[in-house]
Amino acid sequence: MCQRVRLYDWAESPTHLQFNRFILTGYRPLTNIICCVKSLVYLHNELVNVYTHGNVIYHLFMSHAGGAVVYKKLLQLDMCGIWTANTFGVLSTFAASFQDTVVLSWLVPIVYLLLSTFSIHKAVTSKCQSDRVLAFLSPVIYRWTVVTLRVFGKIGGNPFANYYLVWMEVLAAAGAIINVCRIPERWLPGRFDYVMNSHQIMHILSFIALINSQWGAMEDLAWMSRTVS
Ligand SMILES: [Zn+2]
Numbered sequence: 542m543c544q545r546v547r548l549y550d551w552a553e554s555p556t557h558l559q560f561n562r563f564i565l566t567g568y569r570p571l572t573n574i575i576c577c578v579k580s581l582v583y584l585h586n587e588l589v590n591v592y593t594h595g596n597v598i599y600h601l602f603m604s605h606a607g608g609a610v611v612y613k614k615l616l617q618l619d620m621c622g623i624w625t626a627n628t629f630g631v632l633s634t635f636a637a638s639f640q641d642t643v644v645l646s647w648l649v650p651i652v653y654l655l656l657s658t659f660s661i662h663k664a665v666t667s668k669c670q671s672d673r674v675l676a677f678l679s680p681v682i683y684r685w686t687v688v689t690l691r692v693f694g695k696i697g698g699n700p701f702a703n704y705y706l707v708w709m710e711v712l713a714a715a716g717a718i719i720n721v722c723r724i725p726e727r728w729l730p731g732r733f734d735y736v737m738n739s740h741q742i743m744h745i746l747s748f749i750a751l752i753n754s755q756w757g758a759m760e761d762l763a764w765m766s767r768t769v770s
Contacts, residue, residue, distance in 0.1 A: 580604070603615055627681075634698065637702070674717050716744075726738045
């Protein structure tokens with residue numbers, strides 16, 4: 542049974558959960574699966590992360606009594622979720638961009654998939670957060686290159702989709718930078734323990750980026766169906 546929950550300060554929390562030294566309070570004690578699920582209904586410093594994340598498992602169960610071993614598995618699962626969204630969410634962008642060139646229409650996505658596969662391997666074997674974010678840099682730069690070529694009209698694709706694609710990249714990059722830099726909590730440690738800390742802002746920006754990605758994909762798919770017929 543879950544006992545009455547006393548939340549911990551940063552110094553009292555398990556070492557593997559001390560990844561943000563500017564979040565000072567609100568840490569859940571290590572506990573079982575049932576009590577992790579029950580933490581959906583009381584305030585702690587991961588609650589907003591749970592409700593703003595597409596994959597809630599990592600944030601909900603990171604305080605499981607299995608400790609660092611379970612935490613590492615959950616983190617890897619989270620990385621795989623991010624990788625899936627990043628990898629498969631942009632394939633329609635490549636398809637539209639290189640629709641007129643058969644070789645490139647295959648080659649560009651294949652190179653991207655290889656870069657993405659390399660990045661997820663690096664991400665799940667990284668020891669720290671900045672290395673995990675940097676692991677995704679090569680596919681991101683690859684995408685930026687394609688989007689830039691589109692914006693300047695050098696390749697195909699629906700021009701109306703470019704607006705959404707640029708916003709997707711800007712918002713995703715802003716979220717990653719804010720998350721790594723621990724902004725705003727590094728300026729006022731303890732003031733953003735529960736709401737509007739860097740990780741939560743990153744979740745919100747990533748969600749808006751994902752919506753822009755979907756809108757861009759819909760514009761591209763509609764454009765391809767018009768140009769093929
Ligand atoms: Zn998260």
